[in-house]
Amino acid sequence: MLIAITGCALALTACVSPQELHAMDQNACASFGFQPGTDGFAKCMMKQSEKRSQENRARMEEAQKQLNAPAQPAAPSTTVIVIPADGKAKLPDCRMQDPGVTLNSDGKWVGPNCTPAN
Numbered sequence: 001m002l003i004a005i006t007g008c009a010l011a012l013t014a015c016v017s018p019q020e021l022h023a024m025d026q027n028a029c030a031s032f033g034f035q036p037g038t039d040g041f042a043k044c045m046m047k048q049s050e051k052r053s054q055e056n057r058a059r060m061e062e063a064q065k066q067l068n069a070p071a072q073p074a075a076p077s078t079t080v081i082v083i084p085a086d087g088k089a090k091l092p093d094c095r096m097q098d099p100g101v102t103l104n105s106d107g108k109w110v111g112p113n114c115t116p117a118n
Helices: 002-014 020-033 041-070
Strands: none
Touching: 020 041
């Protein structure tokens, strides 16, 4: 997964040569109305480079956050089978994971969403 994240983060610049990036920046600055050889054009070119560096840094930081994020453990899946005194197994009327559900002394699940035992 890290390889995919890093690959995506760098995809915009990794597959483009420095010359192509320079040409893209020149086209962007020219489209803003700056003329090559002017101070405004030079400042625009620097801003384009800084913007790309900031975007790359942000992508790498996001990829690093995702890499360092703790893995969420899966909730345990538990099925409890109650075996009453008569020896016949019976599935509980409700799940023990439900809030407020407890197993009473008669071996029956009790709680707000439990169906009454017969």
